[in-house]
Amino acid sequence: MQLDHKQVWETIADRLREDILDGHLPAGTRLVEADLASRFGVSRGPIRDALADLSRSGLAVDLPRRGTSVASLREDDLAEVYEVRRALEEGAVRMAIARATAEDLAEMDRLLNATEAAYHAGPLPAAWEADMAFHRIYCRMAGNGRLLALFDNLASQTVLLMRTALTEHASLAWTPPVEVHRHIADAIRACDVDAAVRAVAAHYQYTEDRLAGTAKPE
Template identity: 40%
Template sequence: MTDNLKLNVDAYLPLRDVVFHTLREAILKGELKPGERLMELQLASKLGVSRTPIREAIRMLEQEGLAVTIPRRGAEVARMTEKDMKDVLQIREVLDELAVRLACDNITKEEIKELEKQMLQFENSTKQGDIKKIAEADVAFHDTIYHAAGNAKLVTMLDNMREQIYRYRVEYLKDENAYPTLIQEHRKILELLDKHEKEKVIEVMKVHVEKQAKVVKQIIRDQE
């Protein structure tokens, strides 16, 4: 277990949520490795809390697919598998394509400006080297498109998929060589949405997700 694990204190959140976010970030950053055991006593001692918020946080991690409980062994960090990645990104591809299709019809000038703002924020974040900020900026860019689609049910479905997608997004964004392509794709998506070129933007979005799947698949294979 990493020696750098420290509680990210937030006075506005219940302790279980603080513990959850601390462990979640450690998993996504790779500080807690796939297959590493999440032992309640050790984590409680490390973070200076009781076992109860640790246990509750582990349940929350399981709901996101970041942890699993093995009989007679206990909880551990979930391993990424090609099958899980394929299942998640297949769904994301379909939902993202639907989102840009609807956004082409419904996006407003104000939303175009907001999308441009998020695009520039993503570009700036890639220069800072903070994976968490880069991932958050990428999420914000796509969230703007989702809301521009004007379909609340679709947004709810995408929100439900968010955390399962996030782990693969972070793995992809750890590769600095991907940034120029991502920036170019974001710019193209913005341009095509502004011009309401539906079929073209759907194709760009499809390639956008497929590239992520290809890179993450290789990362998973390298870790096996």
């Protein structure tokens, strides 16, 4: 059965990814191959491929002989993800400054405004999406495909983590100060590498502090 022209398992993986990030499949949900096979009207083969892809993306965990479930990540996972993202994005802004075009900068400004508007309007999950789009733009501007792919993986994990954490301790329902994003954008626009790196570091320093603050009174 051809759901599309792309690979069947790819279509299924996209659907599942969407369901996970939407919160439709909560963390810990078991992903039973046979069930998914009948749900999507295909055999278990493509399902296995899709689940393997999700596991590699960090959105699912695959215990041998015990099946795969939606990843249920904890505070230390979130800390790990943020640490890697900080390192990656500090490099990304450096590269972005060297390679950005005028169209890139315009797109960045658009996404910056969209992010601020989304945080102002709520609800949170939608704001996160805009937030990620802003972070993504300068990773794309870096002109490095591998870096962008890694960012996308980490961004997915971030959204999943935030969502599951939000349902457990509502104290994570905070909105970052709008300045941090604007500082990054300003520095990139000014081609000031040091300031851009500092802005990214400050962003993650703030996030880390906030995370440490909410993790304690759990």
